[in-house]
Amino acid sequence: MIELIKNKLKLEIEEKLHAKFSEKISIVVEKPKNPKLGDISIPVFSVVKTVRRPLPEVVDIVVELVKASKYQKYFSEVKKVSGFVNIVLNRIEFGKAVINEFSNSEDFGRNDIGVGKTIVIDYSSPNIAKPFSVGHLRSTVIGHSLGNIFEKLNYKVVRINHLGDFGTQFGKIIYAYLNYGDIEKVNKNPIDELVKLYVKFHKLAKEDSSIEEKAREIFKELEQKNPKYVKLWEHFREVSLKQYMKVYDMLNVKFDSYDGEAFYNDKMDKIVKELHDKDLLKKDQGAMIVDLGDEFPPALIQKRDGSTLYITRDLAALFYRKNTYDFDEVLYVVGNEQKLHFAQLKEVVKKMGYDYYKDIHHINFGLVMQNGKKMSTREGKIIKLIDVLNEASKLSLEYINEKNPQLENKEEIAKKVGISAIIFNDLKNYRANDIEFNLKDMVNFVGQTGPYLQYTSVRISSILHDNQIDEDSIDYNYYTNDYSYELIKTIDEYEEVLLKAKADYSPSVLAKYLLTLASYFNSYYSQEKVMVEDLIERNSKLYLISIVRYILDDGMRLLGMQIIKKM
RNA sequence: GACUCGGUAGCUCAGCAGGAUAGAGCAACGGCCUUCUAAGCCGUCGGUCGGGGGUUCGAAUCCCUUCCGAGUCGCCA
Numbered sequence: 001m002i003e004l005i006k007n008k009l010k011l012e013i014e015e016k017l018h019a020k021f022s023e024k025i026s027i028v029v030e031k032p033k034n035p036k037l038g039d040i041s042i043p044v045f046s047v048v049k050t051v052r053r054p055l056p057e058v059v060d061i062v063v064e065l066v067k068a069s070k071y072q073k074y075f076s077e078v079k080k081v082s083g084f085v086n087i088v089l090n091r092i093e094f095g096k097a098v099i100n101e102f103s104n105s106e107d108f109g110r111n112d113i114g115v116g117k118t119i120v121i122d123y124s125s126p127n128i129a130k131p132f133s134v135g136h137l138r139s140t141v142i143g144h145s146l147g148n149i150f151e152k153l154n155y156k157v158v159r160i161n162h163l164g165d166f167g168t169q170f171g172k173i174i175y176a177y178l179n180y181g182d183i184e185k186v187n188k189n190p191i192d193e194l195v196k197l198y199v200k201f202h203k204l205a206k207e208d209s210s211i212e213e214k215a216r217e218i219f220k221e222l223e224q225k226n227p228k229y230v231k232l233w234e235h236f237r238e239v240s241l242k243q244y245m246k247v248y249d250m251l252n253v254k255f256d257s258y259d260g261e262a263f264y265n266d267k268m269d270k271i272v273k274e275l276h277d278k279d280l281l282k283k284d285q286g287a288m289i290v291d292l293g294d295e296f297p298p299a300l301i302q303k304r305d306g307s308t309l310y311i312t313r314d315l316a317a318l319f320y321r322k323n324t325y326d327f328d329e330v331l332y333v334v335g336n337e338q339k340l341h342f343a344q345l346k347e348v349v350k351k352m353g354y355d356y357y358k359d360i361h362h363i364n365f366g367l368v369m370q371n372g373k374k375m376s377t378r379e380g381k382i383i384k385l386i387d388v389l390n391e392a393s394k395l396s397l398e399y400i401n402e403k404n405p406q407l408e409n410k411e412e413i414a415k416k417v418g419i420s421a422i423i424f425n426d427l428k429n430y431r432a433n434d435i436e437f438n439l440k441d442m443v444n445f446v447g448q449t450g451p452y453l454q455y456t457s458v459r460i461s462s463i464l465h466d467n468q469i470d471e472d473s474i475d476y477n478y479y480t481n482d483y484s485y486e487l488i489k490t491i492d493e494y495e496e497v498l499l500k501a502k503a504d505y506s507p508s509v510l511a512k513y514l515l516t517l518a519s520y521f522n523s524y525y526s527q528e529k530v531m532v533e534d535l536i537e538r539n540s541k542l543y544l545i546s547i548v549r550y551i552l553d554d555g556m557r558l559l560g561m562q563i564i565k566k567m
Numbered sequence: 568g569a570c571u572c573g574g575u576a577g578c579u580c581a582g583c584a585g586g587a588u589a590g591a592g593c594a595a596c597g598g599c600c601u602u603c604u605a606a607g608c609c610g611u612c613g614g615u616c617g618g619g620g621g622u623u624c625g626a627a628u629c630c631c632u633u634c635c636g637a638g639u640c641g642c643c644a
Contacts, residue, residue: 033587043586045624055624083624084587127644168643216642261644287642303642310644337638339571366572367638374638403606417606429580432572434637441579445606447592448580455606463603512581515591526599526608567606 001097001492002089005071006030006040013042013065020061021051038079038086039489042066045083055083091488095479098492102547103471107152109494109554113502114155120321121147121157123333124253127164128240128260129173129194132247133382134437135335135368135375141423141560142365142431143333144253145507148558153502158325162317163260165237167310169198171219174232175211176201190239195382220307223265237262250389250419252560264316268308271315275301280351292347299344314345322356331505333363336432337374363505366434375437383437392418392443399445400567407566416562417451418443423560424450428511448515453556454564456518460549461565463530469542478540483524487548490517494551498558507559514555521548 010029017025025047032041048058062085066078074097077088102108123143126136147157176197177186186193205212222229241258248254272288275281280290286304301312321330332342342362349357367374375382397414400407407413425442429435445451479488493513501509530541553563 028586030586033582033589037587041587043625045586049624082587164644166644172643285641289641297640300641305642307642309642313644334644335638336572338644340639341644343571364572369637372636399606404604433580434573436579438579441593444593447606449592449606451606452592455604459604459607465603508581512591519591522607523609525603529602531603567604 001094001101002031002039002489003493003496005074009040009066009069009071012069013062016065017047017051017061023050025050032084032086037081037084038077039089040087042085042087043083044085048083059083059085091480091485092476095476095485095488098488099474099476099479099543099547102491102550108547108550109498110152110154111495111499112154113499114150114153117328118156118158118325119150120160120325120327120330121150121333122160122162122317122331123147124248124255125162125164125260125334126240126244127169129169129191129198129236130164130240131191131195131382131384132244132386133368133375134385134388137385137388137422137426138365138368138431139333139335140248140251140253141426142363142507143331144251144560145427145510145558146331146333146363146505148560149498149501149507149510152498152558158257158321158327159255160257160259160321161255163237163241163258163262165233166261166265166313168216168219168307170222170229170233170236171215171217172201173198173236174218174222174229175215176204177232187239190236191243194236194240216303216305216307220305223307233262247386247389250386250415251423252562261313261317264313264320267316267320268312271312271319272302272308274352275348278352280348290348290351292344292351296340296344296347299348311341311345311348314341315348318345318349318360327359329359329361331361331363333365336364336366336434338362339364361505363431365431369434369436372436388439388442389419389422391439392422394418395443396421396445396451399451404567413564413567416564417445417454417567420454420556420561421445421450424453424511427507427559428515430508431506450556450561451567453514453518453552453561454567456521457549457552457556458564458567459525460521460545460552464542464546464549467542469546470539471543473536474540474543475536476540478537479544481528483520483527484544486520487517487524487544490520491547491551494555510555511559514552514559517548517551517555521545521552 006029010027014025014027017027027047028043030041032038042062044055044058044062047062048055051058059080063078063080066075066085066087074090074093075087076090079086079088121143124136124140126132143159147159150157173194180200181197201211201215218229222233272281275290281288281301282291284298287300288302289298289300291298299311300309302308318330321327334342339362342360346357346360349360369375393415396418397410400410400414422442428448478484497510497513501507528541530538530545532538532541556563
């Protein structure tokens with residue numbers, strides 16, 4: 001509502017100023033930093049500059065224009081403060097407008113910006129035969145949440161888990177397995193054992209680099225379907241995926257496709273041929289490259305031995321997705337360290353003459369660091385996500401035993417709180433920032449955390465209970481005190497927040513907003529008694545807090561968190 | 568070395584299409600449970616917005632420069 005008022009007011013005033021001074025003037029209509037100054041603010045310095053009139057005169061003109069606005073029924077006061085014109089809203093009229101908007105909406109916050117558009121999101125994408133680490137959590141929860149947010153905005157979303165189930169790493173693992181592996185150990189504890197082999201390989205390669213060459217040979221034969229290697233590969237893939245599914249179940253994450261890199265194995269010749277036909281391919285030091293000029297290093301398409309590389313597979317995947325889903329945008333939720341790769345990918349697509357290179361977006365995120373350095377599987381330093389999730393659930397159960405020992409289904413709720421805490425902790429900060437791994441922070445349940453949001457929703461549920469709410473007997477006067485008014489204003493921002501989260505491809509925008517909403521509610525809660533004698537007052541208050549709960553729950557759902565009624 | 572991203576309170580971070588006294592949470596300290604869940608609320612303490620220049624009526628926000636951290640830079644993904 002306020003966004004609408006601001007936008008229209010801006011146009012209205014710009015138009016009238018234009019008529020008056022016959023000069024094009026652009027003004028800013030914003031939210032003042034300090035709410036005491038008002039609800040809407042218009043700095044007039046830019047107007048002074050273009051029309052070259054004294055500031056007080058311009059301020060007066062703008063004040064008159066605001067007062068004459070179509071929206072003046074929403075204004076209770078128009079003040080001039082130095083170079084600003086500040087507007088105070090009429091709390092009753094504004095409250096009524098916001099509440100009505102909620103009442104008339106099927107799904108509050110929804111926006112039709114995405115109608116008819118398809119968006120493909122590539123996320124999670126763990127590497128087979130490697131543990132699902134805290135590093136993969138980021139891609140998984142960011143991608144999942146973005147998918148939910150896009151769906152809320154009426155996009156059609158295709159969720160793809162592009163499994164890292166191919167590549168030279170398999171040459172390495174198979175080499176190590178054949179020389180040092182033990183079938184029983186592998187079957188007993190698949191991923192752990194395969195990681196050991198992978199780490200061992202890298203240790204050995206440091207002393208004897210010739211085994212790198214052997215691994216490459218094995219991979220090449222795997223690509224050419226050597227049955228012995230294919231069989232091993234299938235086995236490794238199967239046992240790994242089984243373990244990943246456990247984690248996805250815990251996180252409540254689902255995908256439309258699990259086609260990984262191997263799926264594109266037979267789709268790459270076509271790419272190489274097309275690049276060749278378009279005269280983009282160049283032989284260089286025995287390998288085939290696409291020269292990308294001065295701006296980027298060349299893209300390596302084919303190795304000296306003829307086997308393919310990451311970017312070749314990504315190209316094949318991209319074209320497959322374009323043909324299959326006809327997307328309007330494709331998002332790759334992949335870490336910062338692959339920035340160059342995606343820049344090169346876009347550049348190659350551009351050179352191939354496809355205009356939709358513009359629709360490729362690398363949704364980069366910060367690395368999970370340990371002691372200020374990137375975590376690396378090669379060095380065997382890895383923290384398994386499942387351990388962290390279990391730890392958080394355990395701690396959450398301890399909390400419940402301390403705070404609310406009589407609670408039913410304690411274990412189940414503890415899991416929902418613990419896992420949601422981990423998810424929220426990951427999403428609350430802007431995705432591209434690096435984060436230092438810190439279990440203590442991740443399982444902290446006090447302050448700006450997942451449990452804080454859940455707790456706030458639970459408090460509301462506890463009041464709402466099974467009270468009936470009559471939407472027709474609302475007295476808007478109960479929404480005018482400061483505590484209520486902050487809630488009304490924040491409720492009003494929900495849709496805008498979702499659009500911002502979408503525009504930035506960052507769930508943190510939503511996460512921060514939910515914290516603000518919850519915080520305003522908790523202040524309200526400490527000040528206002530809801531279950532009062534007066535039925536109109538009680539009803540009005542119940543309705544207001546039910547809206548707050550609706551947004552909290554909807555927002556948490558979009559972030560991929562669990563909604564609970566008691567804790 | 569080149570390129571990219573970051574540097575805001577002791578710690579974790581918002582704010583950055585320029586706007587009015589720079590905001591939260593954690594930690595520390597002090598209050599608030601005979602009233603709807605105290606995983607909460609209220610308050611105190613805490614900042615040369617890395618340093619230096621510049622553009623502007625106005626800079627944490629834009630430009631230049633410098634220092635610090637991270638990532639990437641041809642046969643891994």
